[in-house]
Amino acid sequence: MAIRDSSGWKENAVSYVGTTGCSSFKFFFGSYWDGFAESFHFNTNKCPISAGEYIVGYKALMACEKHDDYLIEHNLYFSKKSSNVTEVKGNITFKVDYDDSVKFNARLAIKDSIGGWKDNAVIYSAPTGCTAWKFFLGSYWDNFSDTFHFNTKKCPIPKGVYKSSGFELPAVISTSNFPRKFFYGTYKFRIYYHNSSKKEVGCIIMVVEGEYIVGYKALMACEKHDDYLIEHNLYFSKKSSNVTEVKGNITFKVDYDDSVKFNARLAIKDSIGGWKDNAVIYSAPTGCTAWKFFLGSYWDNFSDTFHFNTKKCPIPKGVYKSSGFELPAVISTSNFPRKFFYGTYKFRIYYHNSSKKEVGCIIIVVEVKRPWE
DSSP: OOEEETTEEETTSSOOOOSOSHHHHHHHHGGGHHHHHHHTTOSOSSSSOOOOOOOEEEEEEEEOSOOTTOSEEEEEEEEEEETTEEEEEEEEEESSOBOTTSEEEEEEEEEOTTSOEEEEEEEEEOSOSHHHHHHHHGGGHHHHHHHHTOSOSSSSBOSEEEEEEEEEHHHHHHHSSSOOOOOSSEEEEEEEEEOTTOOEEEEEEEEEEEOOEEEEEEEEEOSOOTTOSEEEEEEEEEEETTEEEEEEEEEESSOBOTTSEEEEEEEEEOTTSOEEEEEEEEEOSOSHHHHHHHHGGGHHHHHHHHTOSOSSSSBOSEEEEEEEEEHHHHHHHSSSOOOOOSEEEEEEEEEEOTTOOEEEEEEEEEEEEOTTO
């Protein structure tokens, strides 16, 4: 510790060297340790504190500018298999046997705060080609070879065109020697190959981005009114560590058509814990049709889950019980916005009739946070 006196800073007025790391943290924080651990979502108040991992959003997979003299050509693309699984499909062409004479290289660019790319933040050059592939893919190499039908699990890979039947990127990341820890942000990987003359003979670009995850805090009816025509008795149910379901029932006392309008107001929790109401106000000119628009391709599943007995509007009056639907699946397949600032949001969804009288209401509170929180 340095102390400032009349002539400036007196360095090392007090020095402390801990013999431990995490335990020293706990010692200095004393009785505040539990609060500190909870604030940072450590998921433990003991040592050690587990390293946080990232979630990857796969933005783009594309060939570099094409050159006729490239010896390696990638025609690959990302394909969404489910809400949390992305596959790589397409093909790779080797015009020569892919061995260690064709070197493997990578350059990493990072997107800065104003949207530009900081190139060459990391540069990697392997002294090998095919062997470098095997090293990075680690225990996933055999699966990778099978997926592309290389007909060998050794180097070199014979020249030819190899089509991928689809391999899952989360599986690659979890079992390969790919780095597990990154700062949150958007990254562009330029992977390229050169021959013994340093001539570039192949290239592919991959762009990945950190995404948010949603914590589902509360799902509750507004203050009940006897003259409400739409009643929600819904609640969040935790199905697993990363899947939340909605269960309960919805009561329509009249046919739910477009004469009952759909509205939403968004409040944002500020830095001191208060709500900034009406940050966003949305009023649809329709009711049931607005539901269909927001739920997008998930509408049929939603209708089946609540047993509406129809996939069209109007929905007949009645009491409809949900057998449980998964919110991550809704978000990934619906027309719900994909990008949010981090924070806690309160959605007040309500309905009014042609006389502007409120006839139904429900409140949803969610927390949008970084994947490691």
